[in-house]
Amino acid sequence: MEKGKFPTFLVATVPKWKANPNPISLMMAGGATRHRRQAEMIRALKGSPYRDHKRIRPLREVDPGGVLTFNPFMVENLTVNLGERSYPIHFGADVSAVVQAQVEALVAAGRKIVVVTDRNLARHQPEVLRTMFGGQATLVLEPGEETKSLRELGRTLDFLAENRVDRSGALFAVGGGVIGDLAGFAAAAYLRGIAFYQVPTTLLSMVDSSVGGKTGINLKAGKNLVGAFHQPRGVFVGTWLLATLPPREFAAGMAEVIKTGLLGDADLFAQLEHAALTVNSPALSAVVRRCCALKARVVEADEHETAQEGGRALLNLGHTFGHAIEQVTGYGAYLHGEAVAIGLAAAARLSRKLGHIDDRAVARVEAVVVSHQLPLKLRAPLPLAPLMAAMARDKKTRAGALRFVVLKSLGEAATQGGIDPSLVEASFREVGAM
Numbered sequence: 097m098e099k100g101k102f103p104t105f106l107v108a109t110v111p112k113w114k115a116n117p118n119p120i121s122l123m124m125a126g127g128a129t130r131h132r133r134q135a136e137m138i139r140a141l142k143g144s145p146y147r148d149h150k151r152i153r154p155l156r157e158v159d160p161g162g163v164l165t166f167n168p169f170m171v172e173n174l175t176v177n178l179g180e181r182s183y184p185i186h187f188g189a190d191v192s193a194v195v196q197a198q199v200e201a202l203v204a205a206g207r208k209i210v211v212v213t214d215r216n217l218a219r220h221q222p223e224v225l226r227t228m229f230g231g232q233a234t235l236v237l238e239p240g241e242e243t244k245s246l247r248e249l250g251r252t253l254d255f256l257a258e259n260r261v262d263r264s265g266a267l268f269a270v271g272g273g274v275i276g277d278l279a280g281f282a283a284a285a286y287l288r289g290i291a292f293y294q295v296p297t298t299l300l301s302m303v304d305s306s307v308g309g310k311t312g313i314n315l316k317a318g319k320n321l322v323g324a325f326h327q328p329r330g331v332f333v334g335t336w337l338l339a340t341l342p343p344r345e346f347a348a349g350m351a352e353v354i355k356t357g358l359l360g361d362a363d364l365f366a367q368l369e370h371a372a373l374t375v376n377s378p379a380l381s382a383v384v385r386r387c388c389a390l391k392a393r394v395v396e397a398d399e400h401e402t403a404q405e406g407g408r409a410l411l412n413l414g415h416t417f418g419h420a421i422e423q424v425t426g427y428g429a430y431l432h433g434e435a436v437a438i439g440l441a442a443a444a445r446l447s448r449k450l451g452h453i454d455d456r457a458v459a460r461v462e463a464v465v466v467s468h469q470l471p472l473k474l475r476a477p478l479p480l481a482p483l484m485a486a487m488a489r490d491k492k493t494r495a496g497a498l499r500f501v502v503l504k505s506l507g508e509a510a511t512q513g514g515i516d517p518s519l520v521e522a523s524f525r526e527v528g529a530m
C-alpha cells in the first residue's frame with residue numbers, strides 16, 4: 097500500500113470500545129478471513145506515519161450492530177480566515193496523533209508547552225492525554241461552571257508563571273467550554289497574550305465554544321462578564337472523545353447543533369429531521385465539521401460582534417430566552433443546552449407570531465428538539481416577570497428595546513428589534529412560564 101494512504105477500515109464495535117474507550121480497535125472490510133485481514137491491516141499501519149502509535153490494537157470480536165465504516169485516522173482541515181489570526185481546525189475520529197505532532201514541533205522549536213484540563217478528562221481519557229502531551233506540565237481543574245471564576249483564573253495564571261512560560265509559550269486547553277473559556281482567557285491575559293490551542297472534548301465545545309475566540313469567566317453578578325477575544329492558533333476536534341461524555345451533556349450539545357441548522361444550514365436541519373444524531377452516528381464527525389464551518393463563516397464576517405444587524409448575534413438564536421431561564425433558575429437546574437432547547441422552541445413560536453414562519457415549521461422545530469432528548473418546555477413553571485427582567489438585562493438588548501434573533505425560515509435567521517413585549521410574553525408562556 098502507498099505510504100500514508102489508508103484503506104477504509106471497519107472500525108471498533110462501539111459497545112466494546114465504550115467499555116474500554118481508548119484502544120483503537122480496527123478491522124478491515126472484505127471477504128478474506130478475519131485473521132488475514134487483521135494482519136494486513138496491522139502491516140499497513142506499521143508502514144504508515146502511525147507506525148509508532150501505541151493505541152493500535154487488533155479487534156477480537158466484531159459486533160455487527162455497532163460497526164462503522166470510516167478511517168479513524170483520517171483528518172480533515174478547515175481554515176478560519178481572520179488575516180494574520182487565521183487558524184486551522186482539524187477534524188477526525190482520533191486527532192491525538194495530530195496534536196502530538198503539533199506539541200513535538202513546538203517543543204523542538206524550544207517553546208514551553210502547558211496543558212489545562214479538568215478532572216473528568218484526566219479520569220476518563222488518561223491515555224489520550226498521555227498520547228497527546230506525554231509528560232508536559234498539566235493543570236487539572238475541578239469540573240463545572242464554578243471553575244470559570246476569578247479564583248481559578250488566578251490559579252491558572254500562577255501555574256503558567258510557576259512553569260516559567262514565556263512569550264513564546266503555548267497553552268493547550270483540553271476540555272469542554274468551561275476549560276476552553278477559562279484557559280483561553282488566561283492565555284489572553286498572561287504576558288498580554290500567549291498562543292493557545294483548543295482540544296474540545298464536549299459536543300458543545302466542538303461545535304461552538306472552541307471556535308471564534310471568545311474567552312472569559314463569570315462573576316457573582318453574572319455569566320461571561322469578564323473576557324477577551326483571543327483566537328486559538330489551532331483547534332483539534334476528535335469525536336471519539338465523546339464516547340465518555342455523559343448522555344445528558346451530549347444532548348445539551350445537540351441544542352447548539354440544531355441551532356446551527358436552524359440559523360443557517362437548512363440541509364443540516366433536514367438531516368437531523370431525517371434521523372436523530374447520536375454519539376454513534378457515522379455522520380457525527382461530518383456534522384460537527386459542518387457546524388464549525390458555519391460558525392467560522394459567521395465569525396469571519398463579524399469577528400468582534402460589531403455588526404448592526406445579523407453577524408455573530410445570529411449565533412444567539414434561542415439564547416435570549418435560554419439565558420433568562422438559566423439566570424432565573426440560578427445555573428443549576430438546566431444545562432446551558434437544555435435552556436437553549438426551550439429557547440429554540442420559544443424563538444420559533446415568536447417567529448410564528450411575527451408572521452415569518454407557519455405552524456408546521458414550529459412543529460418541525462419541536463420534533464427535532466424532542467428527537468434529540470431535549471426539553472421543549474420548562475420542567476416546572478417559572479414566573480414571567482423575572483424572566484422578562486432577565487431578558488431586558490441581556491447584553492444583546494440595545495437601548496432598552498427587546499431584540500431577538502428570529503427565524504425567517506428553517507435555515508435562515510435574522511436579528512429583529514422593537515418587538516412587542518406581549519408577543520415575547522406569550523411565547524414564553526407557551527413554553528411553560530406563568
Ligand SMILES: NC(=O)c1ccc[n+]([C@@H]2O[C@H](COP(=O)([O-])OP(=O)(O)OC[C@H]3O[C@@H](n4cnc5c(N)ncnc54)[C@H](O)[C@@H]3O)[C@@H](O)[C@H]2O)c1
Pocket residue numbers: 214215216217220221239240241244271272273274275277297298299300301304305306307308309310311319320337338339340341342345432
Ligand atoms: N466561548 C464561546 O464562544 C462559548 C460558546 C458557548 C458556550 N460557552 C461556554 O461553555 C461552557 C459550557 O461548556 P460545556 O457544555 O462544554 O460544559 P463543561 O466544560 O462544563 O463540560 C461538561 C461536563 O462534561 C465533562 N466532560 C467534558 N468532556 C468530557 C469527556 N470527553 N468525557 C467525559 N466527561 C467530559 C466536564 O468535566 C463537565 O463535567 C459555559 O461556560 C458557556 O458559557 C462558550
Ligand SMILES: [Zn+2]
Pocket residue numbers: 304352415432436
Ligand atoms: Zn450556547
